[in-house]
Amino acid sequence: MKGTRGFLLAGTQSGVGKTTLSTGVMGTLKKRGLQVKAFKVGPDYIDPQFHRYITGNPSRNLDSYLLKEDTIKELFHKNLEEEDIAVVEGVMGLYDGLGTQKDEGSSAHVSKILQLPVILVIDGRGVSTSAAAMVLGYKLYDPDINLAGVIINNVSGEKHYSLLKEGIERDTGIKCLGYLRKNNNIQLKSRHLGLIPCDEVPELEEKLEDLVEMVEETVDIEGLLAVAKEIEIKKKEVKPLRAEEITLAYAYDSAFNFYYQDNLDLLKELGCRLIPFSPLKDTGLPEGIDGIYIGGGFPEVFARELEENQGIRRNLYEEAQRGLPIYGECGGFMYLTKAIKTFDGEVYQMAGVFDATAEMTNRLQRFGYCQVSIKENSSFHKEAFTTKAHEFHRGVVIAPSREYVYSVVKKKKEKIIDRWSCGIESYNCLGGFPHIHFYSNPTFINNFLEKCRIYKKEIRGNQL
Known part of the structure; x- marks a missing residue:
């Protein structure tokens, strides 16, 4: 393969097997000696972990609600080099985005922004000729989409695939690029916030090896490479930053691992020396740090282990009292409260930085895109401003003071349909x-x- 090429793998809906298939395709391309760069449409943190595991390279999120079109192009191109193959995994169904807006937050929108061909993943269970009608609908719904191929999941065997292939290619003009048989051994399992993260999956290496073997056997990799579009890499010139370097510790272990790779990269570009630490295993915080960033994850799953690590909890509380800046997001936010009440009703002590408690519930509390307005004169922010964001959690945090920093709204067609603090x-x-x-x-x-x-400068400098 000459030059940099790419394509987007999208599904007809959630649960069709696009993460399994995308991961298998990435692994197969890597096995062929290609340098695979993975991307994920939407705000999901877990799918990119599988991409990274199989390719050995970080995977990045491309979200056309959270990010402007020019920013998506910039982040896509800046992370590609000559001879790379870019594989973009879609989100939900091809046209699913913000509400009913197919051109905001959807895989289709990102494919048009980046001018990438789309490979549609469909479920072959229990259908024959109807599969052609389904594919034709996806083709005609938006003529601006370059629907370049179809891969069929959950096929019973070669005869079933041949039947589906004949109808699809005859009635839609779109080429079928192979299939995967139904195989429970390679399925990636889920829990309350989506897929189980890869570092918790038993025998993951063996599962992925089996998956790659299946892809090699029944997916037309040469056909995929043939329809992949050549990409003209356009990189923005980055001016050297002259800001004073600061040392930022960020929590990274099985309990906390929800980070956008581009967030971590931006921190480095802004003058941060990043040091990972584990609230599960480390006895204390790294020395000489100027701030802490605790991302999301599953503190409720590891609540017992987090409670048992009293040393780092005490260290966090003491450093917070001394004025160390700390930002906690979702699961990281819950860890900074006094305690977490888990799904089974058990209560575990946490860091106690905030006078609040966290509690898991049996239903989603918030799910979807939102806009966050941050009030003026808060901990980090002198002036008020607004940013786009995403929420997906079953936890609640109960604070006696009820003095909140964020005012959050959810909109549909520019009309506010929900608001909360x-x-x-x-x-x-x-x-x-x-x-x-x-x-x-x-x-x-x-x-x-x-x-x-x-x-x-003002606090740690006086302690030296």
């Missing part, structure tokens, strides 16, 4: 449920880092 501040610490992509409005992270620089 959340986000707590204490000392120099801020926490909330919304997941924020720093490129959506860099003001958020710039203000946090400025607080870290002030801490380094």
Whole structure:
């Protein structure tokens, strides 16, 4: 393969097997000696973990609600090199986005922004000629989409595939590029927030090896490469930053691993030296740090282990009292409260930075895109501003003071359909449920880092 090429794998709906298939295709391309760069449409954190595991390269999110079109192009191109193959996994169904807006937040929208051909993944269970009608509908719904191929999942065997292939190619003019047989051994299992993260999957290496073997056997990889579009890489010139370097610790282990790769990259570009630490295993915080970032994850799953690690909980509380800036997001926010009540009703002690408690419920509390307005004169932010965000959680945080930093709205066709308040501040610490992509409005992270620089100069500097 010459030059950089790419394509987008999209499904007809959630649960059709696009993550399984995307991961298998990535692994097969890597096995052929190609440098695979993976991307994920939408705000999901877990699918990119599987991409990274199978390719050995970070996977990045491309979300046309959270990010402007030019930003999506910039983040896509800046992470590609000559001879790469870019594989973009879609989100939900091809046209599913913000409400009924097919051109905001959808895989179709991202494919048009990046001018990538779409490979449609369909479910072959219990259908024959009807599969052709389904594919034709997806083709005609938006003529601006380059629907370049179809891969069929959950096929009973070669005869079934031949039947489906004949109808689809005859009636739609779209080429079938192979299939996967139904195989429970390679299915990626889920729990309350989607797929189980890859570091918790038993025998993951063996599962993925089996998956790659299946893809090699029944998916037309040469056909995929043939329809992949050549990409003219356009990189923005990045001016060297002269900001004073600060040291930022970020929680990274099985309990906390929800981070957008581009957020971490931006922190480095803004002058941060990043040091990972584990609230599960480390006895204390890294030395010489100017701030802490605790992303989302599953503290409720590891609540017992987090409680048992008293040393780091105490260390966090003491450093917060000394003025160390800390930002906690979703699961990280819950960890900074006094305690978490899990699904089974057990209560476990947490860091206690915020005068609040977290509790898991049996239903989704918030799900979807939102806009977050952050009030003026809060912990990190002197002036009020707004950023786009995403929420997806079953937890609630109960704060006696009910003094919240975030005012959040959910909109449909520019009309507010729901509003709520959340986000707590204490000392120099801020926490909330919304997941924020720093490129959506860099003001958020710039203000946090400025607080870290002030801490380094005025507080930590006096302690040296």
